[in-house]
Amino acid sequence: MTSKLIQTVGHEAENPIGVCLREAFGLFESQLRPPFSLTILTPPEYLNLNRAILYGILCEPDLAKVHIKHLHGKIRDGYSFFTNTLTKVVTDLYPKLVATAKVQLIWVTTEMVSVSAIGMDGLLVALLRQIVCGDFTEGNLWLHSELVSLFLAKWDCILEEEPLVLTSALYTFLQLLADDGRLLSNSKLDALKQMKIKYCVRMFREQFHLCFKIGRDLVRILQDLVHIPEFQAIWKDLLLNPGEFKTNEYRDVSQLYLSRTSSRYFLLWITPKMETQLRFLLTHVNLGSQKRYQAWFARKFLSFPERETLVIDIVRFICCSHHPSNEIIQSAVIPRWAVIGWLLKLCGRNYVQANAKLALFYDWLFFDERLDNVMNIEPAILLIVNSIPKYIDMTHTLLEFLLLLMDNYDVERKDIINHGVLSAFSMLVRRGVVRSLDVVVNCDAISPFLRQRLGELFSGTKAFVSKELQPVLKVCSLNLLEASSVETQNTTTENMH
The missing domain is CATH 1.25.40 (Serine Threonine Protein Phosphatase 5, Tetratricopeptide repeat)
Structure with missing residues (x-):
């Protein structure tokens, strides 16, 4: 049959x-x-x-x-x-x-x-999870239209039986709304957009105690939606009028900052097929043999300009949802930091690359060693360190971006961010991810301005060890990162190993 x-x-x-x-x-x-x-x-x-x-x-x-x-x-x-x-x-x-x-x-x-x-x-x-980021084909738009309709129609039933699923839908629909900004307006798409806005606003206004459970990445996603009037109002209330959300749990946005986002949310924007391929790459492919796997992945999932924003979610997935075992870490398998370096090089548009770097560093800004996992912050420091000296432009751009975040991300809560970043660096040293921060502060290949800023940042901390204990830095000899600046490049996977 x-x-x-x-x-x-x-x-x-x-x-x-x-x-x-x-x-x-x-x-x-x-x-x-x-x-x-x-x-x-x-x-x-x-x-x-x-x-x-x-x-x-x-x-x-x-x-x-x-x-x-x-x-x-x-x-x-x-x-x-x-x-x-x-x-x-x-x-x-x-x-x-x-x-x-x-x-x-x-x-x-x-x-x-x-x-x-x-x-x-x-x-x-x-x-x-079957909704594909950056895919504006009729079939994909039909699927997320049907799902928005289902969640709106069955709101009461889902709220009573499985309320946390409502937060998964919220996370997904907020991401879709961020993608919608790149579509030409038409009546059908505008109607779908209004349905998604209706669902998301209802969640914030009626079930904020559930939204709160998403944690800090809720803030990261909302920042891409401030151009939409409904979300401007929500953003204003998050910062200035917490009482509007009618829950005693919420008093200030810093509570969201300090709440870690569960790894299950990062799987929502990665299709099962994509997850399988990423985990295979990060579990079975040796460093030096990854070029054809990466080229295949890019052709399969990132070949259209509209899909470029998917890099942001992949970076977040690798940092927060894929934590390799010690056996894998100590093997010849390509490390997470190398894959993220390759992904950053794929970003042709500046705003996509900036958001990908924000995804890489986001847990650093609010790191709390009592709640956060050191594996979430490990890829960033290893990418910074292992890019010295051959790919120093990568080291520079990442350190510059981190310092820029510390100065400008939320000026009114700068003390929280400074504490988070310093806690992250301290934990990385204590856990032996890097033996010392001297590797960046006293590295001649790094610009004097950056070394001065880092020295000022680390002054008074216990994140250093003596230079005698500092290991010789192993720099990958493979062409993982081109030497040109990541801010201006437009490199394809065919140039990446």
Whole structure:
């Protein structure tokens, strides 16, 4: 029986999940029409019936209501297996699903939310992750239109059963709104934009205690939306009128600064396919052998100018969601800092590169050793140090950017930021990520102005060790970073190793 579920190329093997669903449908097809059997199913039969019904819903739209009634009558595990199987379909098959199956997927997801199915939170997150950053094709716009509509329509149900999923949608839709600024206005897109604004504003105004749980990256994303009047008002209240949010938890934006964002949010803007490729690169590819993998990744995911902003989210993902084991760190596998250096070189537009560097340093600004993870700040310092002396322009631009952030990011709360950055440097030395800050303060390759600024910053701290204990700096001999300034370059992956 040929699959009606996915689009396959002639030489391409069918996905095991698709095969499993199709075979289950073949076994139970005769039992999927009323009158339904009243026979008590064995556990294996029950699981196969769930699979068969799911395949029927996705592939037989005209009979979908019959299939869902059958499911409701047979269910005995709170829809757990059905919903988890549906989540696997989204994660593994969504890009290959035929158009009618995608429509049915949204329909059955709405049904699962309506019955408060066990696992509906994971299903909704899986769907949110299928929205592709910088992709303004009809199919991608359709998906996030359907999801915004679903979250608005099922607001009360989700709020009661799985309220944190609302924050995942907020994080995603805020990112989408930031992307919308690069689209030409038309009535259809403007209507979608207003739906997303409606959802996000409702979250801030009615459920700010949930928004607060996102942490500091909520502020980082909001800064890209201050040109939208609704968010100008929210930003003003965040800074000046905390009482407008009607929660005793929130008194000042510094509370958000000092709240670490969970790694689950950084996965929302990275599709499962992209995550798989990034983790493979950072787990199995040796330094020196990465060029073709990086070139393939760039062609696959970053080939269009609109996708360039995705670099920002990848940098945040690498810093905060991919923490390699000690075994990987001590191996020949390409380190995170080298991949981030390559990504920074891909940024052709200045504002994208600035936001990518902000993503790299963001946890530095508010670092608290009691709450924050040193692995989040490790890539930045290693990129700074390992770029000396061969790629000194990279070292310069990163140090200059960090000092600029300290001076200008939030002048009224500069003491918090200075404390965070100094705490970050101190933790990096204490944990042995670098043996001493002398490596930057007393490096002749670094400009005298930067060395002076750093010396002033570190004066009075205990972040130094004696030069006798300082190891010889190992500088990578591979062409990871071109010697030209990252502020003006437009290098492609073909020039990167």
